[in-house]
Amino acid sequence: MIRLKQALMERSDNSFEHRLKLLKHSLQTAIELEHATIPPYLYALYSIKTAENLEIAHLIKSIVKQEMLHMSLDCNVLNAIGGHPKIDHPRFIPHYPGTLPGSVEDSLIVPLAALSKQLVSDVFMVIEEPEQTVDGDASPPDGVTIGEFYQHIIDEITELSKMGNIFTGNPERQLVTGFAELQNQGVYDENTATNALKLIIDQGEGSTSSPIDTEHELAHYYKFAEIYHGRKLIPNPTPEAGQPEWLFEGHRIVFDPCGVYPVISNPNRHSYESQPRVEDLNRTFNRTYSDMLRKLHHVFNGQPDKLALSLLSMQSLREQAQLLMTQEVVPGQTAGPTFDYIPA
Structure with missing residues (x-):
């Protein structure tokens, strides 16, 4: 059960x-x-x-x-x-x-x-x-x-x-x-x-x-x-x-x-340690995603006026993710976002 x-x-x-x-x-x-x-x-x-x-x-x-x-x-x-x-x-x-x-x-x-x-x-x-x-x-x-x-x-x-x-x-x-x-x-x-x-x-x-x-x-x-x-x-x-x-x-x-895009599967925070540019792009994505979650938290805890801002954050994610996905990290494969939480 x-x-x-x-x-x-x-x-x-x-x-x-x-x-x-x-x-x-x-x-x-x-x-x-x-x-x-x-x-x-x-x-x-x-x-x-x-x-x-x-x-x-x-x-x-x-x-x-x-x-x-x-x-x-x-x-x-x-x-x-x-x-x-x-x-x-x-x-x-x-x-x-x-x-x-x-x-x-x-x-x-x-x-x-x-x-x-x-x-x-x-x-x-x-x-x-x-x-x-x-x-x-x-x-x-x-x-x-x-x-x-x-x-x-x-x-x-x-x-x-x-x-x-x-x-x-x-x-x-x-x-x-x-x-x-x-x-x-x-x-x-x-x-x-x-x-x-x-x-x-x-x-x-x-x-x-x-x-x-x-x-x-x-x-x-x-x-x-x-x-x-x-x-x-x-x-x-x-x-x-x-x-x-x-x-x-x-x-x-x-x-x-x-x-x-031939993106790698299941990237994690250690996947890009030897590639500073990719690591930075991934961190930017994660900041945007974490910021969106924070805004949604406020939306559902008494601040519904933050909804528009959270939706704007989500719109930025695709552009940031696809920039990552053009970056080759191993032969024939490109990077992808890790969806990590980054504190404010």
Whole structure:
């Protein structure tokens, strides 16, 4: 049984206060989980050369944007129950290669690597995979899915709400700007909290009957599957009994490996010690990334006016990363950012 379920279902202290404390911890883990997917997705996105593999870049960019939304929704839920999101912290950025927070897909090792179909299939699709797909892929997930992780949190919110009012947080800490979805996703009670978390599940996995989320976009798993299969996912025009209702038979999505920088996998802070220029470029990237996390920490702890500044920091990251990715560090391979935390 996963650690989250053990924490929620097998407690020695079953008091309302202790269960609420564990729920806050689970939501902090959810924030860290959503963030943990962003550096690997960005690393693959940044490895795409300018004006190359444009449709694939658009798909990955749309997924990263929604992962940022999911972080925001988790922060809103945690704030709504009187918690305090912790984003400006050295341990907030995970180590790569490594596992995901919350015991999600706990046998999966997530790397920082250049975009490839193998990376998409073996890592990204596994991160986002649902319990059951609608495209004919019947293989069950090896571990706990993100959807199951969130369903445990939703169930605990429901149970605790029967015991008392858990929504005691300051409503002014709700972020209701920056993303169109947030305008209707403020969290103030059990219903709005459940809706926010269900939106995260739908956008990542889709549902058991459709790959389309509630915002009328393809869920993350199927966007990555389109990249892997090299075709758009479309409804089966002539579905028969036992046949999938959706097929990868739409227009071609061409992946050109030559349009990807040959970046090294899993760089760390020691990778560039003998190359001062590369080391300096990497440090600049890490400062920008750490500064963005600090601004986001302030955004979700009572200073929402810093959101625009944090988004500007994120826009700078691609340019800094791609400059790194033009720097050869070993024959035939170039540098990539390490996503290290640098204190202010």
